[in-house]
Amino acid sequence: MVKGILDKILNNKHLSEEEAKDLMDNIMDARFTQSQISAILVGLRMKRETPEELTGFVKSMREHAKKIKTRHSIVVDTCGTGGDGLKTFNISTASAFVVAGAGIPVAKHGNRSVSSSSGSADVLERLGFNINLNTQAIEDCLNHIGIAFLFAPLLHPSMKNVALTRRELGIRTFFNILGPLTNPAGVDNQVIGVFDKSIMPTLAEVIKNLNPKHIYLVHGAGGMDELSLEGPNYVIEIRGNKSREFFLDPEQYNFQKVSSSEFVVKNSEESAKRIIKILRGEKSFDKDIVVLNAAIAIMASDYTSDFKEAIMMAKDSIDSKLALSKFETLKTYTNTL
Structure with missing residues (x-):
């Protein structure tokens, strides 16, 4: 997976929201090496992340966080x-x-x-x-x-x-x-x-x-x-x-x-x-x-x-x-x- 994602990023092609979420899921689950993560982060920075990519990243990060429950309707x-x-x-x-x-x-x-x-x-x-x-x-x-x-x-x-x-x-x-x-x-x-x-x-x-x-x-x-x-x-x-x-x-x-x-x-x-x-x-x-x-x-x-x-x-x-x-x-x- 990582080679295909890197090729896409380095060729200045954007990820869909679903691809971005899947990518972040793999990062959060420690399925990539530190070198691969480094290449992804630098490549995205150079390409400039799109709102769709960032949305996918956020959704994954939210899912991987420990949840805090509240009785309040507004916090x-x-x-x-x-x-x-x-x-x-x-x-x-x-x-x-x-x-x-x-x-x-x-x-x-x-x-x-x-x-x-x-x-x-x-x-x-x-x-x-x-x-x-x-x-x-x-x-x-x-x-x-x-x-x-x-x-x-x-x-x-x-x-x-x-x-x-x-x-x-x-x-x-x-x-x-x-x-x-x-x-x-x-x-x-x-x-x-x-x-x-x-x-x-x-x-x-x-x-x-x-x-x-x-x-x-x-x-x-x-x-x-x-x-x-x-x-x-x-x-x-x-x-x-x-x-x-x-x-x-x-x-x-x-x-x-x-x-x-x-x-x-x-x-x-x-x-x-x-x-x-x-x-x-x-x-x-x-x-x-x-x-x-x-x-x-x-x-x-x-x-x-x-x-x-x-x-x-x-x-x-x-x-x-x-x-x-x-x-x-x-x-x-x-x-x-």
Whole structure:
């Protein structure tokens, strides 16, 4: 099989969705050597992956993940692609607690840092959370507390078959952008920060093939893979197989314009300190950017269609200490297991 697939890829021919899924099934099931996987990844990168190919890959990765079951009809994720290189504090992780504090269940998918100063797993460990939970414990957190952290390496065991190859190649592959689409809780309501604006239309086509409830792809002013306070942010909104593009300007919602450099941290310790201050309600630009990003996640939940109301919900979650309560309850529970 692998020779035929490689010949097709190297001759710049595209795979069907079914061929792509079959290919990924074989990779996930360790039926290829590391050299063969390397050739496939490089060939696809040079050819440029199509939405149909990426859709097949996602479907296979979802099938191979450990499943997280939930009693909630709507669950939100704030996991982004990472890779913007700006080394900001963990905005999407802080936003997850704010969304949960607003009464919307959150299954926060995440991993350790690859290119940032602090991955979501790194900062949560620094904050004292136990992130190494089994599926039952994760389900308990999600169902009873309303928020859970889904540590990717524990829930995607088949990804170990490509870990060495990815590390040795040292280049971006499609795996870097597909992580947010493989949440083991099967979330259909998301905000996904994207490091590269140019890949957003392709990613949107993949998402439409998956027929989600409501997803926002965002690329922030200044190159952030979050909504930024630096200027208008590029957004693609997807509902089912329909999408629309627009720009979201924070200044229209009374946020002060702030450079993305304001949010840079050196390590997970600095990020953790900032998150604690935000959840305690201290007024700052950090709080503003978390409110902005939590608001669009609230919009993705379909709790409201009014962005101003979503902003107020995010602010209330922090000011009422409900976000802090979710943080403390989850932290305590994970350390009793």
